[in-house]
Amino acid sequence: MLASHRPITMNPIKTREDxxxxxxxxxxxxxxxxxxxxxxxxxxxxxxAYADSxxxxxxxxxxxxxxxxxxxxxDEEYEIWDxxxxxxxNGTNPNHDEYWGDIKDYDQRIVEMAVFGLALLLIPEKVWxxxxxxxxxxxxxxxxxxxxxxxxxxxxxxxxxxxxLGLKHVGxxxxxxxxxxNLNRIDEFYLSNGWYSDGINGHCDYYVPxxxxxxxxxxxKVMETEDPIRSQQYKTRAEVFAKDFxxxxxxxxxxxxxxxxxxxxxxxxxxxxxxxxxxxxPFSLGxxxxxxxxxxxxxxxxxxFNDAGxxxxxxxxxxxxxxxxxxxxxxxxxxxxxxxPLALDEEHPFWKADEESLPELGNTSIQKEPHMVICRxxxxxxxxxxxxxxxxxxxxxxxxxxxxxxxxxxxxxxxVPRAEWGLSQGAFDSMLALSECDNLYRVKRYCxxxxxEDQFIYTRWKPWHDVDxxxxxxxxxxxxxxxHCIQSSRLLDAADGGFALGIENKHVKAEMEVTQNKxxxxxxxxxxxxxxxxxxxxxxxxxxxxxxxxxxxNSRTVIPTIKTRINPGTSWLVSAVYGEPTIGxxxxxxxxxxxxxxxxxxxxxxxxxxxQTITIVI
Numbered sequence: 001m002l003a004s005h006r007p008i009t010m011n012p013i014k015t016r017e018d019x020x021x022x023x024x025x026x027x028x029x030x031x032x033x034x035x036x037x038x039x040x041x042x043x044x045x046x047x048x049a050y051a052d053s054x055x056x057x058x059x060x061x062x063x064x065x066x067x068x069x070x071x072x073x074x075d076e077e078y079e080i081w082d083x084x085x086x087x088x089x090n091g092t093n094p095n096h097d098e099y100w101g102d103i104k105d106y107d108q109r110i111v112e113m114a115v116f117g118l119a120l121l122l123i124p125e126k127v128w129x130x131x132x133x134x135x136x137x138x139x140x141x142x143x144x145x146x147x148x149x150x151x152x153x154x155x156x157x158x159x160x161x162x163x164x165l166g167l168k169h170v171g172x173x174x175x176x177x178x179x180x181x182n183l184n185r186i187d188e189f190y191l192s193n194g195w196y197s198d199g200i201n202g203h204c205d206y207y208v209p210x211x212x213x214x215x216x217x218x219x220x221k222v223m224e225t226e227d228p229i230r231s232q233q234y235k236t237r238a239e240v241f242a243k244d245f246x247x248x249x250x251x252x253x254x255x256x257x258x259x260x261x262x263x264x265x266x267x268x269x270x271x272x273x274x275x276x277x278x279x280x281x282p283f284s285l286g287x288x289x290x291x292x293x294x295x296x297x298x299x300x301x302x303x304x305f306n307d308a309g310x311x312x313x314x315x316x317x318x319x320x321x322x323x324x325x326x327x328x329x330x331x332x333x334x335x336x337x338x339x340x341p342l343a344l345d346e347e348h349p350f351w352k353a354d355e356e357s358l359p360e361l362g363n364t365s366i367q368k369e370p371h372m373v374i375c376r377x378x379x380x381x382x383x384x385x386x387x388x389x390x391x392x393x394x395x396x397x398x399x400x401x402x403x404x405x406x407x408x409x410x411x412x413x414x415x416v417p418r419a420e421w422g423l424s425q426g427a428f429d430s431m432l433a434l435s436e437c438d439n440l441y442r443v444k445r446y447c448x449x450x451x452x453e454d455q456f457i458y459t460r461w462k463p464w465h466d467v468d469x470x471x472x473x474x475x476x477x478x479x480x481x482x483x484h485c486i487q488s489s490r491l492l493d494a495a496d497g498g499f500a501l502g503i504e505n506k507h508v509k510a511e512m513e514v515t516q517n518k519x520x521x522x523x524x525x526x527x528x529x530x531x532x533x534x535x536x537x538x539x540x541x542x543x544x545x546x547x548x549x550x551x552x553x554n555s556r557t558v559i560p561t562i563k564t565r566i567n568p569g570t571s572w573l574v575s576a577v578y579g580e581p582t583i584g585x586x587x588x589x590x591x592x593x594x595x596x597x598x599x600x601x602x603x604x605x606x607x608x609x610x611x612q613t614i615t616i617v618i
Contacts (some may be wrong), residue, residue, distance in 0.1 A: 004497045013296050014155035023066045029309030038083045039091035044329030050108040059330020061112035066336030069343035070220045072122040089135050092142040105150040113436050120166030128170045138171040147175045154199035155211035157182040192267040194241025195369035204370035205259025209271030213238050217278035235280045242282035247365040247374040250381045251358050253298030260396050263332050265326040269295035270337040276350050277340045286356030315552035322416050324397045379476045380581045386475040388450035388457045404444045405430040411581045412499040413553030427546035429559045434463050435493040455614045472616050478580035480589045484573040485509040492566035499530040499579035502554025520562045530580040532560040535597045536574035539564040563572040
């Protein structure tokens with residue numbers, strides 16, 4: 001079968017030619033969806049927070065994240081470029097029906113302008129030189145609007161930087177002052193160990209690798225001669241960050257789903273693409289090549305395209321339930337940022353390097369900047385990010401589910417609420433949910449205080465002004481321990497949820513085994529098992545079947561849960577939570593190797609199955 005005709009799922013994604021072909025396989029289905037003036041892409045009928053016309057421009061622009069490096073690394077022609085170039089001419093022409101419009105403060109179009117800066121930097125011969133003088137004037141004038149608009153005080157500050165770098169590169173007027181001002185402000189987001197927050201008191205999520213570091217590494221590459229001190233600082237920070245970030249990836253190519261904008265999918269590995277492009281080597285080129293290619297292979301095994309070959313909003317499957325308010329039908333094409341290594345020619349050492357497996361990584365990685373302890377089971381490819389929570393929050397969709405759960409897993413994913421009534425609609429995996437006995441539950445949205453110690457994580461939060469919850473997490477795999485102290489002036493119902501287990505599999509017939517009694521419940525299928533045991537407190541174990549499409553990885557799930565009535569006063573709840581994928585032959589369940597706990601007035605002693613003892617002073 002000719003490579004150009006093979007299905008996208010048959011692409012082995014091993015060589016530079018495979019990656020180039022993959023990009024074409026993603027872009028070719030888009031051709032019928034260009035507008036009459038080819039300045040917009042209408043890829044669906046759902047909407048985002050901004051106008052549908054802007055969403056259609058977003059779809060058009062995001063394809064460039066892949067096409068720009070594609071053309072930077074080759075002289076090959078690709079017919080879709082003629083459409084893109086004509087779209088740029090029409091979209092920046094104020095007299096054309098498909099003019100992209102005048103830009104306002106905090107405008108979504110500001111986000112989409114950044115890739116045009118990259119195009120002017122990497123492929124001016126394709127995007128700038130073919131334009132007439134009038135078309136160049138239109139394009140430059142339209143881009144320069146960004147310099148009079150306010151942007152959100154987060155990763156958005158990089159968008160004007162990229163645009164001005166591009167304008168500078170082609171000899172057009174630009175603002176050095178805005179670049180300096182924005183870069184200096186971004187420096188104030190820097191924490192330590194390579195980590196930034198996405199704005200002051202912002203979260204440390206994928207916006208650190210696939211936005212802040214990604215853009216800073218592009219800057220470092222193109223400005224390494226003119227601005228060597230800042231460029232080297234960006235490279236050094238990225239090299240340090242990489243030592244932590246690699247722990248988020250499994251040997252099977254998957255990564256931990258955590259935070260917002262997960263509909264950008266394989267942008268997860270775009271940090272490694274930017275590292276290769278900027279020629280830093282926190283790990284060997286072979287290791288970084290493996291990280292990128294395995295992540296792409298994992299993603300292209302997932303049913304994330306519709307029948308027309310268009311990327312959908314969702315994670316491993318089409319799912320609007322988990323989406324943010326800024327996710328339009330074209331938003332997922334931000335994932336094409338991972339194709340940046342295509343800007344490197346075929347003789348570059350990256351393409352010549354043999355793909356290498358993950359280096360030897362420890363079982364535990366304490367990462368205080370993102371408030372996490374990463375645990376990995378090397379035998380099962382299971383990675384867990386135990387999370388303290390944060391002392392600030394935001395108004396993005398499902399913030400509690402995306403940032404405040406006790407643990408995030410590359411195997412079990414996490415769930416978001418479908419609606420507000422009860423445990424099934426709430427889908428409270430890896431959370432403690434509390435209700436005033438009215439079936440409406442509250443969960444942690446932010447915490448009052450937290451601490452990350454060598455052996456446990458502590459967090460404190462207040463769902464009501466007169467209810468105080470303290471939680472100690474003892475990380476581990478396949479078991480971890482949760483200790484909750486609830487001081488309440490109210491009569492409450494509590495539900496402590498374990499991992500969400502997918503109960504259907506597209507490739508294997510589902511035959512679920514269930515164990516359930518007052519103190520414990522377990523659900524097991526051929527690909528994994530989840531369970532929970534009540535170690536202390538008056539609770540009842542129950543398997544909760546959430547509404548469909550609440551979990552990011554599996555569309556139908558079951559959540560083992562301990563349900564408890566909390567009387568006014570002080571109550572203690574201790575649960576042992578189990579989650580174990582079934583990998584390979586000879587698998588033996590660890591369900592019977594349950595941890596133990598004993599409680600006194602001053603301390604709690606946890607005895608783990610490996611004979612380790614942890615003492616927590618309370």
